[in-house]
Amino acid sequence: MLSNMKIQITLLLLISLLACNLIAETKDDRGYIVKVGEQAPDFTMTLSTGEIVRLSDLQGKLVMLQFTASWCGVCRKEMPHIEKDIWQIHQDNPNFVLLGIDRDEPLETVLQFAESTGISYPLGLDPNGDIFALYAD
DSSP states (O other): OHHHHHHHHHHHHHHHHHHHHHHHHHHHOSSBSSOTTSOOOOOEEEETTSOEEEGGGGTTSEEEEEEEOTTOHHHHHHHHHHIIIIIHHHTTOTTEEEEEEEESOOHHHHHHHHHHHTOOSOEEEETTSHHHHHHBO
């Protein structure tokens, strides 16, 4: 009887794990093209300072990409937190890179956006949304 109970408990655990896995997969399916563990697609981007950055040149570093736009309410709320909780703490770490990627807006708008949100981390231009399209639908 004890071994029957062990089998039942084991089956329940397996079923629970499978159910959790299916739920997790469903929740994470939000239109992202690049999945966790996959190599990030390479791109070249011009920063608001005029500097040109190529993602593959940063290989070996921890790179955080933040897709943003001035019209994005969520972005406006998260950017001060990214500035304070991530950028201000790690900006001097030579193995860390944070790049904001502004989707489909002109340089003047991007500069005003950075000023209005109080961020100092680098913002790059994605004039036609081509970089965004490499990562999400």
